[in-house]
Amino acid sequence: MSSSHLSTVDGTDRLCVSERAQCVPSRVLHLRQLPPDVSEQEVLSLALPFGRVSQLITLKTKNQAFLEMASEEAAVTMVNYYTSATPSIRSQPVYIQYSTHRELKTDNMTNQRAQATLQAMNAGAVHSGNMASGGEGRGIAPGQSPVLRIIVENLFYPVTLEVLQQIFSKFGSVLKIITFTRNNQFQALLQFSDTVHAQHAKATLDGQNIYNGCCTLRIDFSKLSVLNVKYNNDKSRDFTRADLPSGELEPAATFGVALPPYGAAAFPPTFHQHTGLSMAAVPGSLVSHPRVSLQMAPPAVHSVLLVSNLNPENVTPHCLFILFGVYGDVQRVKILFNKKENALVQMSDATQAQLAMSHLNGQRLHGNVIRVTLSKHPVVQLPRGGAGQEEQALTRDFSGSALHRFKKPGSKNFNNIFPPSATLHLSNIPSSVSEEALKDLFSLNGFAVKAFKFFQKDRKMALMQLASVEEAIEALIALHDHQLDHNQHLRVSFSKSTI
Numbered sequence: 001m002s003s004s005h006l007s008t009v010d011g012t013d014r015l016c017v018s019e020r021a022q023c024v025p026s027r028v029l030h031l032r033q034l035p036p037d038v039s040e041q042e043v044l045s046l047a048l049p050f051g052r053v054s055q056l057i058t059l060k061t062k063n064q065a066f067l068e069m070a071s072e073e074a075a076v077t078m079v080n081y082y083t084s085a086t087p088s089i090r091s092q093p094v095y096i097q098y099s100t101h102r103e104l105k106t107d108n109m110t111n112q113r114a115q116a117t118l119q120a121m122n123a124g125a126v127h128s129g130n131m132a133s134g135g136e137g138r139g140i141a142p143g144q145s146p147v148l149r150i151i152v153e154n155l156f157y158p159v160t161l162e163v164l165q166q167i168f169s170k171f172g173s174v175l176k177i178i179t180f181t182r183n184n185q186f187q188a189l190l191q192f193s194d195t196v197h198a199q200h201a202k203a204t205l206d207g208q209n210i211y212n213g214c215c216t217l218r219i220d221f222s223k224l225s226v227l228n229v230k231y232n233n234d235k236s237r238d239f240t241r242a243d244l245p246s247g248e249l250e251p252a253a254t255f256g257v258a259l260p261p262y263g264a265a266a267f268p269p270t271f272h273q274h275t276g277l278s279m280a281a282v283p284g285s286l287v288s289h290p291r292v293s294l295q296m297a298p299p300a301v302h303s304v305l306l307v308s309n310l311n312p313e314n315v316t317p318h319c320l321f322i323l324f325g326v327y328g329d330v331q332r333v334k335i336l337f338n339k340k341e342n343a344l345v346q347m348s349d350a351t352q353a354q355l356a357m358s359h360l361n362g363q364r365l366h367g368n369v370i371r372v373t374l375s376k377h378p379v380v381q382l383p384r385g386g387a388g389q390e391e392q393a394l395t396r397d398f399s400g401s402a403l404h405r406f407k408k409p410g411s412k413n414f415n416n417i418f419p420p421s422a423t424l425h426l427s428n429i430p431s432s433v434s435e436e437a438l439k440d441l442f443s444l445n446g447f448a449v450k451a452f453k454f455f456q457k458d459r460k461m462a463l464m465q466l467a468s469v470e471e472a473i474e475a476l477i478a479l480h481d482h483q484l485d486h487n488q489h490l491r492v493s494f495s496k497s498t499i
Helices: 040-051 072-084 112-123 161-169 195-205 317-324 350-360 389-393 435-444 469-479
Strands: 029-033 053-059 066-070 094-098 126-128 138-140 147-151 174-182 183-192 209-211 212-222 237-238 304-307 328-337 345-346 371-374 395-397 423-427 449-454 462-466 492-496
Touching: 029 040, 040 053, 040 066, 040 072, 040 195, 040 389, 053 112, 066 072, 072 094, 072 138, 072 195, 147 195, 161 174, 161 183, 161 195, 161 237, 183 195, 195 212, 209 304, 304 350, 317 328, 317 345, 317 350, 317 395, 317 469, 345 350, 389 395, 423 469, 435 462, 435 469, 462 469, 469 492
Parallel strands: none
Antiparallel strands: 029 066, 029 094, 053 066, 126 138, 147 183, 147 212, 174 183, 174 237, 209 212, 304 345, 304 371, 328 345, 328 395, 423 462, 423 492, 449 462
């Protein structure tokens, strides 16, 4: 009998569970302080990012486990990694050390389920000895790379580059991030310095919420192995190069995708040019197990937005009321008298302000790329009695407007909020109005109609595709609530569909 195979009385291995923390490396690792009902999958999820696991023994009554890695190098890598980043299972820290045993031998009587789980989970890994940062024994599943594709669902608060960097740098050095909108979802590509770090981040964060009850992370491996970042701005960042230009005007051309209008300007950069952030900079407490929410503190928000870089020749309070009204009920709009390229827009609540900022920041309006950030003002003040006629005209109170889209609780309009797109959704169309009449309406107002289609099941609705997103924004502003007959007015929204 080998020194690692201890005598048994009831057909199970009686492994020594009081062994001291050893400094001598071994393929066998000893895990302590596991949750009482820990599963084999949870134990293996800590180890598989580092390589194939040969044996697994769980001692649930003692809250401990032993596992044997395929190579000593893989065990050393795992111990070294978790020395600097203590793993947790269900928010309970787990302690990992080298075992005094050099190998594990079991009779598989009581560990049949563990061995079956082990075989199933190992089946997804391939033995790889030629990884750039690994050696023999490092298991990398097919198609895995250091680049993660991240989708944020249930986007209640804007998710910025800084937030992503703070969360993911806990698992390793984050080199590059690109954010964009695709299929009306906020997405990001994030590159780690090492595939193992990407694996651990995915295993830990997939399915977690960034903030309580919202901003859910869906994570997969990207087909890309390297990200090519040309600009450092609020949409993309190469943390290894501080010399890149900001590329503020046309960042979308860099990546061939539509980059998102998310309000990173509202969150000043807090990272530094080194590997990873101090977690003290992260609001709330980050955890390292998928069953526990990230619990980051939501950003402080008001319901007033600051809109800057407007074209003062074309933008009016009514124009902003219609545009921002797509994402919430606008109460007041104030174009600043002494700085007319800036305006304050007061929404009904903070959630609507966040939605409007998320979807409109970075969009082009009358030739200018507008910036939308949160204002420090809690409300928009109406002009005092002594204000001049022009100043009074620059401030409008829309609280009693009949054009509010969301005044009815549970309105279906809440389910049809989409980012600006070149395709418009038209509704409330009278049966007497033809396709040609609608095309002429838009054409006579200076908009080039590229395609048009009535809904088959409901002719009161149609899709109209214009030449660009900017043109669609201006068309919505100009023609929303346009009177089509004596008692029906056209309703215009952005569509998630294309023709």
